[in-house]
Amino acid sequence: MKHLLSTRDLDRATAVRILDLAEDMAHTADREVKKLPALRGRTVVNLFFEDSTRTRLSFESAAKRLSADVITFSAKGSSVSKGESLKDTAQTLAAMGADAIVVRHPDSGAAHQLAHAGWIDAAVLNAGDGTHEHPTQALLDAYTLRARHFGAHSRGRDLAGLRVAIVGDILHSRVARSNVWLLTALGAEVHLVAPRTLQPHGMQSWPVTVHEHLDDALSLALDAVMMLRIQTERMHAAFFPSAREYAREWGLTAERFARLGPDTMVMHPGPMNRGLEISSAAADSSRSTVLDQVTNGVSIRMAVLYLLAAGSSGEPA
Amino acid sequence: MTGLLIQGASLFGGHSADIRVRDGVIAAVGSLSPELGERTIDAAGLVAVPGLVDLHTHLREPGGEASETVLTGTRAAAAGGFTAVHAMANTSPVADTAGVVEQVQRLGERHGYATVRPIGAVTVGLEGRQLAEIGAMAHSSAAVRVFSDDGFCVHDPLLMRRALEYVATFGGVIAQHAQEPRLTEGAQMNESALSGELGLTGWPAVAEEAIIARDVLLAQHVGARLHVCHLSTAGSVEVVRWAKARGIHVTAEVTPHHLLLTEELARGYDPRFKVNPPLRRDDDVHALRQALADGTIDIVATDHAPHPDEAKQCTWAEAANGMVGLESALSVVQLAMVETGLLDWAGVARVLSTTPAAIGKLAGYDAPLEVGSAAHVTLVEPEARRTWSTEHLHGRSVNTPYTGRELPGRVVHTVHGGIVTVHDGVLGEAESIAALAKEALRG
Numbered sequence A: 001m002k003h004l005l006s007t008r009d010l011d012r013a014t015a016v017r018i019l020d021l022a023e024d025m026a027h028t029a030d031r032e033v034k035k036l037p038a039l040r041g042r043t044v045v046n047l048f049f050e051d052s053t054r055t056r057l058s059f060e061s062a063a064k065r066l067s068a069d070v071i072t073f074s075a076k077g078s079s080v081s082k083g084e085s086l087k088d089t090a091q092t093l094a095a096m097g098a099d100a101i102v103v104r105h106p107d108s109g110a111a112h113q114l115a116h117a118g119w120i121d122a123a124v125l126n127a128g129d130g131t132h133e134h135p136t137q138a139l140l141d142a143y144t145l146r147a148r149h150f151g152a153h154s155r156g157r158d159l160a161g162l163r164v165a166i167v168g169d170i171l172h173s174r175v176a177r178s179n180v181w182l183l184t185a186l187g188a189e190v191h192l193v194a195p196r197t198l199q200p201h202g203m204q205s206w207p208v209t210v211h212e213h214l215d216d217a218l219s220l221a222l223d224a225v226m227m228l229r230i231q232t233e234r235m236h237a238a239f240f241p242s243a244r245e246y247a248r249e250w251g252l253t254a255e256r257f258a259r260l261g262p263d264t265m266v267m268h269p270g271p272m273n274r275g276l277e278i279s280s281a282a283a284d285s286s287r288s289t290v291l292d293q294v295t296n297g298v299s300i301r302m303a304v305l306y307l308l309a310a311g312s313s314g315e316p317a
Numbered sequence B: 001m002t003g004l005l006i007q008g009a010s011l012f013g014g015h016s017a018d019i020r021v022r023d024g025v026i027a028a029v030g031s032l033s034p035e036l037g038e039r040t041i042d043a044a045g046l047v048a049v050p051g052l053v054d055l056h057t058h059l060r061e062p063g064g065e066a067s068e069t070v071l072t073g074t075r076a077a078a079a080g081g082f083t084a085v086h087a088m089a090n091t092s093p094v095a096d097t098a099g100v101v102e103q104v105q106r107l108g109e110r111h112g113y114a115t116v117r118p119i120g121a122v123t124v125g126l127e128g129r130q131l132a133e134i135g136a137m138a139h140s141s142a143a144v145r146v147f148s149d150d151g152f153c154v155h156d157p158l159l160m161r162r163a164l165e166y167v168a169t170f171g172g173v174i175a176q177h178a179q180e181p182r183l184t185e186g187a188q189m190n191e192s193a194l195s196g197e198l199g200l201t202g203w204p205a206v207a208e209e210a211i212i213a214r215d216v217l218l219a220q221h222v223g224a225r226l227h228v229c230h231l232s233t234a235g236s237v238e239v240v241r242w243a244k245a246r247g248i249h250v251t252a253e254v255t256p257h258h259l260l261l262t263e264e265l266a267r268g269y270d271p272r273f274k275v276n277p278p279l280r281r282d283d284d285v286h287a288l289r290q291a292l293a294d295g296t297i298d299i300v301a302t303d304h305a306p307h308p309d310e311a312k313q314c315t316w317a318e319a320a321n322g323m324v325g326l327e328s329a330l331s332v333v334q335l336a337m338v339e340t341g342l343l344d345w346a347g348v349a350r351v352l353s354t355t356p357a358a359i360g361k362l363a364g365y366d367a368p369l370e371v372g373s374a375a376h377v378t379l380v381e382p383e384a385r386r387t388w389s390t391e392h393l394h395g396r397s398v399n400t401p402y403t404g405r406e407l408p409g410r411v412v413h414t415v416h417g418g419i420v421t422v423h424d425g426v427l428g429e430a431e432s433i434a435a436l437a438k439e440a441l442r443g
Helices: A012-028 A053-065 A086-095 A110-114 A134-152 A173-184 A214-218 A232-236 A243-251 A252-258 A291-309 B072-077 B099-109 B134-139 B155-171 B192-198 B205-222 B234-245 B256-260 B263-268 B282-294 B329-338 B343-358 B430-442
Strands: A044-050 A069-074 A100-105 A123-129 A164-169 A191-194 A209-211 A223-226 A265-267 B004-011 B016-022 B025-030 B039-042 B048-051 B052-057 B082-087 B116-118 B173-176 B227-228 B249-256 B377-387 B406-416 B419-423
Touching: A012 A134, A012 A164, A012 A173, A012 A291, A012 B025, A044 A053, A044 A086, A044 A232, A044 B025, A053 A069, A069 A086, A086 A100, A100 A110, A100 A291, A110 A123, A110 B249, A123 A134, A123 A291, A134 A173, A134 A265, A134 A291, A134 B155, A164 A173, A164 A214, A164 B025, A173 A191, A191 A214, A209 A214, A209 B173, A214 A252, A265 A291, B004 B192, B004 B377, B016 B377, B039 B419, B048 B343, B052 B343, B072 B082, B072 B099, B072 B406, B072 B419, B082 B406, B099 B134, B099 B430, B134 B155, B155 B173, B155 B205, B173 B205, B192 B263, B205 B234, B205 B249, B234 B249, B234 B430, B249 B282, B249 B343, B256 B282, B256 B329, B282 B329, B329 B343, B329 B377, B329 B406, B419 B430
Parallel strands: A044 A069, A044 A100, A100 A123, A164 A191, A164 A223, A191 A209, A223 A265, B004 B039, B004 B048, B052 B082, B082 B116, B173 B227, B227 B249
Antiparallel strands: B004 B016, B016 B025, B048 B377, B377 B406, B406 B419
């Protein structure tokens, strides 16, 4: 694997391998010395053109646990805000010897361009590009689903037979797109729930079942329901009449949460808007995986960084 | 000026004949012997069509000289077989006054590679608020007849109505860039299943079709003439077909790239394929080809839109819209229309020369390759095959979408008003072309 740009590029075998490797990485967190020497002498650059403290910290922590040298570059207040292009910034960082570049960018396709425009040679890891994809988020979601569902018997397994509903702003969600391709590649049954205004054009052709009413989806025996964040700027762009109406129609209210099966996981990529897409009753319950997702994120990012930057196909020592 | 004899060209791809040019005019056509001192061009195996006329060219001067100038753009035009181009108004300053259009027209005249017909802005500064001085531009020495806010849609319906009426007063036409602005806020590519997958904001077909539908009804109501720029969807074809059946005075153009390329090219996020209106679906491409063949779409226009490297070496969302197209236009039309059997060379002459000249009220093109007509002649080698590259470009910018594709046909010679601007595929030197143009002007 040279780059990780989209979960569309991952087949079942590769995805399972990443999840298994992430499980190995998770075990190192239980050791006295949490660091692995796998990326000693390698340089990982975190190139963030969009503010995202949690994702950035997760990648930094993953790279450091693999003993990589980590350079973090935030666009704000840098040469980028003075008009430097993506190309020049990337070439500057590549010239400093980056082996892998983790990129977060507000424009769809930015990671793809870094990987394929011929500007640089480094491995590129997409940490979220516009409204396109966020592959490590989907991998950590798959990991969380697998770990909760199969527990100690997770290794080597895919998600065949699991039923997952993803609810909310599919149109603007890179998390939803990455999850659709990954979860279906792993054999899960995916249901998408959104008002028409927040469904991407042509979504009916995706390998999913589409619902317009949350209660229709919740009446199925779901293994997990994943609530997507509603960004405040959408509320002023006529996608739906008001936050109150959205919460009533598509929010995981306390009443809806109470109707879920006893084993249905409640997932959210964070940060949450409590009272809008998710109620506190759901967010704080034992069925919520929100904090597991954060923890698993570090393991997944360690696994992917290892595969991209270690330059070998072997397993870590 | 010495005489010129073009020997053995296949006229419109039909029978072969010799064409004698004297003083910028076609003096004789038939079986002719060279006269003493006459320059000859061996055109055996070449198809002769009238010099091509582009109704939609961005020459960028004044203001955008980093991407193109009147000189470099008309050199690119000549290389592509064009003898006349209509220069779009979105320069800086905008071509919304007599001064700017006269300047652009004079630059074209001085350089001599092609006739430059400025297009005037419909509204001041292309801002869509107040009519530009259309009468002053029409009565200027540039005698502007085509008005357009291209790049922007004249979306205010009342302003569009007034523009159609007012321009008719001066025998002009509005060339509308049909794009409903609210439906295309932040739009990046054709709205489709693919835009949903790529996470690029969609530019829905309805945003074009709704404006065309409104405008043909306005044109009918006020009895004016409307021209639709770069029509790109199957639905737009249906609207124009309906309007023409009702006798509404509407003409429409399609670009070469919309006749060949599809939205699938957005997959790689390579901004060379970002253009406005965006590349559409395969079904649209086929509908556009059929419509061009049956006359629903009247002409091909390049929408030649040069941009500097930095406007394309960036993310898709940051990149400028547009492609250069003058040098590749005829090859793309040959590939999409001639080699598919949809048009013959007489049809090519119609859609790339006679009709665009008629829409632009440009004299000298109404009796192509006939004795007494201005000597605008393009000689094409249809059998040629070229793997397209930036080496085939002659303008200042290299944002071509065809790099690496095999394209048929090659412009071998271009004759503009008796001046050989391209000979054996090689552009004439700027100084000698300018000198010949000066001599021709003096008569």
